[in-house]
Amino acid sequence: MQKILRRVATAERVVAKRTKTKDLKWFKKQKKETSRDQQHQLMMVREELNAAKQAVKDDWELGPLAPRRDVGEWAGAKGAIHEARYAAYGKVTLAMRNRRCQWAGGAYNLNITVGDRVVLIDGPDKGRIGKIKSIDYDKAEVVIDELNKTNIRVQAEIRDDDEPPVINMELPIPISGIRLVHPIKDPSTGITRDVIINQLVHGGFLHDRVSGKRRWSRIVPGLNISIPWPKKEEKDVKDYSCDTLRIDVEDKTFVPTLLRPPMPEAVLDELRNKYSRFRTRHDPEYIARLEAEEKAVADRAKLMDSMRTPLQEFHRAQREGKKKKGKPRLTLEMLEKIGEVMAKNLERTRNGQALLEAASNSGVASAETAVSPPPTETAAAAVEETQPPPST
CATH class of the missing domain: 1.20.5 (Single alpha-helices involved in coiled-coils or other helix-helix interfaces)
Structure with a gap:
């Protein structure tokens, strides 16, 4: 295994x-x-x-x-832009997206959504108000309904004969080029007017770990006013004859018990490849076959080990004989002999230390006699006076 x-x-x-x-x-x-x-x-x-x-x-x-410039490929499309210029290529970096969405709380938790009323502060439709039609989070761009429109040329190869060569449609605009518009009541006059909101921050952030959803409120800093999110329109879902009824979906056809796993093994084999390299659950027959192969390899190694030369057999017999004898034990005679040898070595060591000390002392005395001056007559007399009289 x-x-x-x-x-x-x-x-x-x-x-x-x-x-x-x-x-x-x-x-x-x-x-x-x-x-x-x-x-x-x-x-x-x-x-x-x-x-x-x-x-x-x-x-x-x-x-x-x-x-004339309205002939050839641009026939009937004079003043329009090329279809390749409808959207920018590539991905926008996170730093650029945050700069574009700085007023709306950043690119990660954007405080605007589809259905918000916004005003354009840049472009040919500057100052006009419209609703957000779609948001491209990867590029931090929005499409405003019926605003920032332009004529886009359509090639003859991708349109029918009765279709016009030009389509008038909205172009994406960066989020930095718009601002949120919301009606706010003036506390002094009591009149409700549309106000351009230049800054939005997060508030009451909640994160559901089970579903992974995040919820928060968008607040205008300084005024502490919470801007409500626009209501989402319910989709009109049509029922068809081939649809599965809810009563059939909610009907429990399988109840797990303690005597069988929550999912039958046959279903597991269908969901996961039975012979995959990454599979960790195997059949008993497969495990038994692998164990038999490992045992056969081990038996072959033992067989190869049993085929030895006469010299290898002699060495093996010597090792086995030593193992049978075990560790050697010291007898009393051996211990006495070891003690004698240790005593001789200790005595030899002590004698050597004594000789070294005597040699060092004699060297120091000779050095002192060589350095000290001969005694004078006054000094000799003083020494004789200090010596005690001989005992009778």
């Missing part, structure tokens, strides 16, 4: 490494393609801007002799 677990762990590590390498390659490829698309889009903008400037210049200088 341990071998099975090791095999599963090895397979998981290999797959994780392979997935990481694949994701890194995909990320680099996406980054390269996004950069190329953005450069292409910027080049198109420059070309269209230069063409528009040249058209104005030709109309001013040539008048009726100016070349």
